[in-house]
Amino acid sequence: MKGKPAWESDNQEKAVAAVQQIYDEGVLKVIAIQAIASGARGAAVRKICDENFLKEIALKDYDGAVRQMALKNIADNVFLSELAMNDNDSDENTREEAANKITDEGLLKKIVLNCSNTSVRFYTVQRITDEAFLKEIVLKDLDKLVREAAQSTINAISKEQNSWSIQTSDGSTYYSQKKDSLFVANEILKKLSSIPLQTYYLVDTPDGTLGRDINGFFTEAPIKTTNLKINNPDGKTESVQSQSLIGFGDMNKNQSSVAYQKINGQYAKLILMMKCGQCDYESPIETVAGDMERQCYYCGTNNKTHRGVIHVYTSEGVVDV
Numbered sequence: 299m300k301g302k303p304a305w306e307s308d309n310q311e312k313a314v315a316a317v318q319q320i321y322d323e324g325v326l327k328v329i330a331i332q333a334i335a336s337g338a339r340g341a342a343v344r345k346i347c348d349e350n351f352l353k354e355i356a357l358k359d360y361d362g363a364v365r366q367m368a369l370k371n372i373a374d375n376v377f378l379s380e381l382a383m384n385d386n387d388s389d390e391n392t393r394e395e396a397a398n399k400i401t402d403e404g405l406l407k408k409i410v411l412n413c414s415n416t417s418v419r420f421y422t423v424q425r426i427t428d429e430a431f432l433k434e435i436v437l438k439d440l441d442k443l444v445r446e447a448a449q450s451t452i453n454a455i456s457k458e459q460n461s462w463s464i465q466t467s468d469g470s471t472y473y474s475q476k477k478d479s480l481f482v483a484n485e486i487l488k489k490l491s492s493i494p495l496q497t498y499y500l501v502d503t504p505d506g507t508l509g510r511d512i513n514g515f516f517t518e519a520p521i522k523t524t525n526l527k528i529n530n531p532d533g534k535t536e537s538v539q540s541q542s543l544i545g546f547g548d549m550n551k552n553q554s555s556v557a558y559q560k561i562n563g564q565y566a567k568l569i570l571m572m573k574c575g576q577c578d579y580e581s582p583i584e585t586v587a588g589d590m591e592r593q594c595y596y597c598g599t600n601n602k603t604h605r606g607v608i609h610v611y612t613s614e615g616v617v618d619v
């Protein structure tokens with residue numbers, strides 16, 4: 299047994315510790331398939347980004363916890379919905395985890411209509427925001443628990459809608475409310491769907507005001523980047539590297555809107571979703587070209603991130619955003 303790599307050990311702790319020192323994706327893939335200790339396979343899977351490889355693991359590993367770990371880095375909504383609806387190959391937790399990761403409301407509806415597993419329908423229906431669809435489920439789902447979950451989701455949505463105060467001016471409608479953190483503001487704003495033109499949602503927090511319109515997120519004044527109020531403070535004290543910085547909504551329109559506001563001398567920052575290197579939460583942050591450090595709205599960890607200059611072509615010429 300001499301010379302055997304430590305990750306091959308059947309001692310979970312020893313094998314997991316060994317995997318934590320390995321960064322080569324090729325080696326991690328071998329471990330993800332061959333390690334005896336399920337913890338070691340899971341630890342390897344956690345560090346792998348190759349979505350096609352992760353899909354194989356999500357379908358084939360015989361340990362549910364490893365399959366669920368693979369789902370963490372899979373964004374393919376169609377794959378996730380197929381897994382959520384599949385009764386044969388997956389245990390209940392994996393199906394629920396897959397359904398939980400789906401962001402496409404059309405696919406969530408498909409699961410609620412077609413999945414034969416009650417518990418998956420029960421959790422999925424609560425993530426739907428379309429009231430007309432929910433009313434249909436209240437009337438026709440075969441399971442009482444699912445019907446009740448659809449009704450309580452409708453109640454929660456109308457309660458949320460009632461908490462907005464509404465103002466109109468010049469043909470625009472402004473919905474606003476106060477919440478105690480950027481995390482809560484994001485949770486409310488990201489769930490809004492089918493926002494009409496000239497309709498603006500604003501959530502005021504002690505750390506600044508976050509807004510949402512038809513194109514995506516916006517701010518009208520700087521939001522705080524340090525000492526944020528955190529609802530779930532389990533962050534790290536040292537900075538981490540953010541996992542990604544990606545767009546939300548219609549990025550072309552967001553970029554040109556920022557460019558035109560700059561031309562008009564107004565405050566405007568491009569908002570991007572920063573995926574926390576510590577907890578995976580995606581915070582909509584104000585960005586500038588170059589290096590930035592921003593706190594995660596969920597766990598409070600400081601994330602180092604970066605974006606390049608974006609040249610936006612406008613009728614007034616090129617504007618750097």
Ligand SMILES: [Zn+2]
Pocket residue numbers: 533574575576577578579594595596597598599
């Ligand atoms: Zn975080």
